[in-house]
Amino acid sequence: MIPRTEQEEVFREPPKDSCHIVLASNIAESSLTLPSVCAVVDLALRRTIQYDTRRLMCCLVTTWCSQSSCKQRVGRAGRTMPGRAVCLVPRRFFETQMPLFDPPEMLSAPLTKLYLQAKQLCSTLEASQEKVQLPPEVHMDV
Structure with a gap:
C-alpha cells in the first residue's frame, strides 16, 4: 500500500513546464479532479472482486473494463489545463x-456481507417492533 503522504503528492502543483500523467484505473472513473493533469494513459483494465466457483471463494481479478469506463476515464485529462x-x-x-457497459455489481459482488447486514438489521427491527405501542385499531386503516 502506498503511504498517505505519497498519495497526497498527486494534489500538489507540479514544477513549471511539467504536468501530471495519470495511469488510469477504476479510480480514474470517479469524480476526483487532480490539478495539472495533462495526460491519461488507460490500459483498459480493472480490478474487481469476483466469486471463483472453482475455488469457492471471492478473488480480486484483473479484467477488461467496458467501453463506457474507458470513456469516463478520458474525463480525467484536460480539466484544469489542455x-x-x-x-x-x-x-x-x-x-x-469490450462490452459497452460493465455488468451490474450485483452479478459479481459477494452477497454474504450484505445478507448478514440485512439479517442483523431485520433482527434489530423485529426486536424494536415489540417495544412499539400500536395505536387503537379504530385509528388504523387496514
Whole structure:
C-alpha cells in the first residue's frame, strides 16, 4: 500500500513546464479532479472482486473494463489545463471485444456481507417492533 503522504503528492502543483500523467484505473472513473493533469494513459483494465466457483471463494481479478469506463476515464485529462487521453487497446478490439457497459455489481459482488447486514438489521427491527405501542385499531386503516 502506498503511504498517505505519497498519495497526497498527486494534489500538489507540479514544477513549471511539467504536468501530471495519470495511469488510469477504476479510480480514474470517479469524480476526483487532480490539478495539472495533462495526460491519461488507460490500459483498459480493472480490478474487481469476483466469486471463483472453482475455488469457492471471492478473488480480486484483473479484467477488461467496458467501453463506457474507458470513456469516463478520458474525463480525467484536460480539466484544469489542455489535456489528452490515450487508451492502449486497438480500436477494433475496443469496438468488438469490450462490452459497452460493465455488468451490474450485483452479478459479481459477494452477497454474504450484505445478507448478514440485512439479517442483523431485520433482527434489530423485529426486536424494536415489540417495544412499539400500536395505536387503537379504530385509528388504523387496514
